[in-house]
Amino acid sequence: MILLFLSILYSNIKLSSFKSEGLYAQDLNFSLSQESEWYEVFIELGGGSNFSSSRVEIALSDLILGLGVKRDVLGLGLSLFPLVQFPIGSKGLQRSFSIDGYGYGIGIGLESKIFSTYTRVNGQFITFETEPDIKKILFNTEMRFNPDTLTFGIDLSFEKYNGGGHDISSIYISPNVTFLKWKLFALFFGIDFRLSRETEVIPELEKVGVNTGSIGSPPWKISFGVLSKEKFQTTEKLIALRIILLDEKGTPANGLLSLADSGSFEINGGEIEFELSEGMYPLSIYAKNCIPVDTTIILKKDTELLLTIRDRKAFGVIEGKVLDAESDKPLHASLHIKNSLDKRIYTDHNTGSYRTVLPPGDYIIQTTAKDYFPRTSIAEITEGNVTILDFRLLPVR
Secondary structure, three states: OHHHHHHHOEEEEEEEEEEEOOEEEEEEEEEEEEEOOOEEEEEEEEEEEEEOOOOEEEEEOOEEEEEEEEEEEOOEEEEEEEEEEEOOOOEOOOOEOOOOOOEEEEEEEEEEEEOOEEEEEEEEEEEEOOOOOEEEEEEEEEEEEOOOOEEEEEEEEEEEEEEOOEEEEEEEEEEEEEEOOOOOEEEEEEEEEEOOOOOOOOHHHHOOOOOOHHHHOOOEEEEEEEEEHHHHOOEOOEEEEEEEEEOOOOOEOOEEEEEOOOEEEEEEOOEEEEEEEOEEEEEEEEOOOEOOEEEEEEEOOOEEEEEEOOEHHHOEEEEEEEEEOOOOOEOOOEEEEEOOOOEEEEOOOOOOEEEEEEOOEEEEEEEEOOOEOOEEEEEEEOOOOEEEOOEEEOEOO
């Protein structure tokens, strides 16, 4: 039942532990939000415990409520909501779980789910009815990379209290890892490192419930948590790709399409359609008694691709090697094939050999290699035959 409840609503249960000045402290934070395209409801409640050699303290911390609007702006989720903090917590001898007065303020949230990255920025500005007046500023940034089975992230947080002419602030950086293996929830583990200096003990703020000193800003914390998996689900815009396959006569043809990282698919009736995310896709098309078609497409918007397959029998083959004229060493060379079909191919690094399929006809072939004189030759390609053409290049002295 609890897991079902967590899967319906965005939830975050986080247990943080630290040790400071002989005190072992644990803080349990529970936050819950319900979001739609136009509103967001936010609830946060916590608890804590203090363990020392002399005593044990357990108490609830303050309740925070927020209700406001949420809109998508340029693909980002922007939320703005008033906040009310109720002083339902208590004080202990070592540290406080509550600020004395009610708090009123505003919260701001900015969320982005793009490709394989989740980012959320939260801000809170709250003023408390205390003597002296306390003002709280809180910023927190969550970043998760590659939301898959195992997700790495880094969080940054800034917290500042102002009151009675005193300012205390703390900054933490929190590397973490999240396990998204289960269907309804995710497990979180992180370590918080303080980047700012340790705050001073300020009795005037301590008496109204603000923890100061190393207890208010410990040098490190260890955190465990259970999160709503839906929170990290990113959205990818799918782009339509339509491929039309024709033979030399312009008739729809059947074949086999091999699409990188997606498998192989049969083309029936000369047409096939996909929905893919933005990116670069090498593809190959094979048809019986035809020359394979190899190409690469860069998919950024809806695309229609027209491909023509040619009968293998209507072509010829040219092959050969490019060698050093003095030592017969294989060369890595470029062959520029010129006529109505302008084509460039390259020899194999290790053997110096090349091979390509061409329509029948006469071709001018220019061969170039680094530190060698170029050479040009004429070749005749005939249907269904193999033409052998080797090149021996002289080195440049």
